[in-house]
Amino acid sequence: MEIKKRRIKEIEEMKQEIIKAAVRLFLAEGYPNVSMRKIAREIDYSATTIYNYFANKEEILIHLLKYAYAKFLNSLVDASKADETVGALERLKAALHAYITFGLQNPDYYQLIFIENLHHLQVAGSKDNDRFKGFLLLTDAVTEAMEEGVLKKDNPALVSQSLWASLHGITSLLIKFPGFDWCKEEELVSFHVEAMISGMK
Amino acid sequence: MEIKKRRIKEIEEMKQEIIKAAVRLFLAEGYPNVSMRKIAREIDYSATTIYNYFANKEEILIHLLKYAYAKFLNSLVDASKADETVGALERLKAALHAYITFGLQNPDYYQLIFIENLHHLQVAGSKDNDRFKGFLLLTDAVTEAMEEGVLKKDNPALVSQSLWASLHGITSLLIKFPGFDWCKEEELVSFHVEAMISGMK
Amino acid sequence: MEIKKRRIKEIEEMKQEIIKAAVRLFLAEGYPNVSMRKIAREIDYSATTIYNYFANKEEILIHLLKYAYAKFLNSLVDASKADETVGALERLKAALHAYITFGLQNPDYYQLIFIENLHHLQVAGSKDNDRFKGFLLLTDAVTEAMEEGVLKKDNPALVSQSLWASLHGITSLLIKFPGFDWCKEEELVSFHVEAMISGMK
Amino acid sequence: MEIKKRRIKEIEEMKQEIIKAAVRLFLAEGYPNVSMRKIAREIDYSATTIYNYFANKEEILIHLLKYAYAKFLNSLVDASKADETVGALERLKAALHAYITFGLQNPDYYQLIFIENLHHLQVAGSKDNDRFKGFLLLTDAVTEAMEEGVLKKDNPALVSQSLWASLHGITSLLIKFPGFDWCKEEELVSFHVEAMISGMK
């Protein structure tokens, strides 16, 4: 019954460590295949200790998703802020690229957010989370481009949704089927974005 | 050890019933969360009975995927055969619509094929199955359209992959986020297809 | 529901075939590890068919043991009948050899009779079966040898039991530990029998 | 999920209790017939608790056998050390008695070691374990007795193996057939040992 006070650390720090381990494992092995024990082993603590930080397994997932949503949104916001000097079309294009880039650089998070079906777990409402806030940014960029006349005037919602679909399509396929015989990634992505834009003009 | 049920039915019929229940459950709860007992309960048989039809849980999945692949491919082939009188562009457009339509009409199967990641379970080879055969049909249609001059000449692989991405994007988003505030589905799909095509011209 | 009347044969013949398969399997894998299915597969019939011949798994064992007991006893009786011309000591020695020989030539049956612990299954009484009838033959041979004066007069039961112990010891050890670094079997057995006899003189 | 018992006890103590229950059950019903649940019931714990002490069922067996081997060997070593003043023949005789006595006083362990065939379970190597180390002690005693001239000079291996057989025979028969109509145990054992010795002179 020796208490291994191996590391005294801040609560948040510990939570982060748990979440980090959880992300890794959830993605590598799938949520249901990851046991509390496994997470515990990964961070070198006992399984029970985790319960001091999260009420149960599902709550880890919830926190983890919130974190992922925030990260995703931040990424898009950063991209849309940058470079106010260029035209609306360029900014839109940059946003599209930012979306794809986030997915390809953070495939784990992108999967958690938009691919993995963790839906059956009651993870918060689906509207009010950051998952869909990114879409609003896209709509804004589209609207601006239309107003500036560089995009054909049309229902912005329709256009945004179509664009989002194309974005999600390329991102998720590249992530999920890495073994497929894709063209050079960079080339494919550029081509795809150009086609999206030019399809809207 | 009283035997309660005795609904002697054709083997194939029973297998189909099991598979149908399995599809429903796999998608609703995820493959690893679905136990043999759950499937059995769903079809109102004992868990052991299932073993009279499938050697084990994975074999259910394998059969189920094979079936889904075949259904998907058939769907595309049928669409591509129809109406040889129209031009290559129309045929391509028809193929694009057929893809999306399959997904929206068979969301279960589409998810199994392209969204749920049951890949890490050793389900046959991943290249040579019908999942990717559909892509070849698309490439053919694209090539023909290019040869007919109705599509800008370019690397057919690049174009096809971009198109596939857009198809998968709209299909999977509509399936996975039915609660989202989408524009009218029919309108959105038509717009999306038109945009895809016009982006390639 | 096709009935495979693969082989029409006499009931006894079939029972024998089942028992033969069962012996093989029981010894190779241990009684509890042998399932009805396995036996069935071995004889190329369906599992249910066996129930037409034996009420249940245990009854197979019972029959099997009865058969083994009989075979064992016959073997000893045959040996003790032979060659009435030689002296009592020779006959005793022959009996001892016969015991060991049976064991070494029928290790399966010997194990079933004297080593395997199938005792917890209520297999008939322990006194009245042929397992111990063999012992009576031994006692007879000992008594005769004493009467003829070729063995030191003593309590025949005591002597017989001691002899039996030595017989069982060599037989069971050779059977159970075939990997042990034994002397040449023939030599060891002969030496052992001679020692047994000479210890009684 | 209410936790009913809470008998915090020393780990070793608990392990011993589990092993004790396991020995009893393994012998009474045979290893494969004993389930973790049965063991648990026997010690009035839940089945899962056992997994806090042993990784799995086989590990219980392994520990149990190791313990039995050690106990057996110790018993023989103790006997052979004692009384260096007496002659080699007396010491040999003492060793023979010690062997039998161990078996009769620890029938459970003796059965586990030499009768029950738990060998096909991969329990450590079969040659290098203490099961056969006891035999070496016997060989030593025999060799010494020969050198001292109190036993006829012969191949010590042959003599030892014959003696071991006789030892095992009497021990295992007395253990396995307690219902048999044996002579008085003490008398039988003494007679048997004397006969063994005198047969070697």
Add this chain to the structure above:
DNA sequence: CATGAATGAGTGTTCATTCAT
């Protein structure tokens, strides 16, 4: 006589979780 369909009980094992320390 032989079988396929069906099942309840049971197996070893894992897991999330609780509780007292």
Add this chain to the structure above:
DNA sequence: TATGAATGAACACTCATTCAT
């Protein structure tokens, strides 16, 4: 805060057996 002890529920799967055909 961290932990070890403990547990009920569940899982994939096997088995002996029954029943109607």
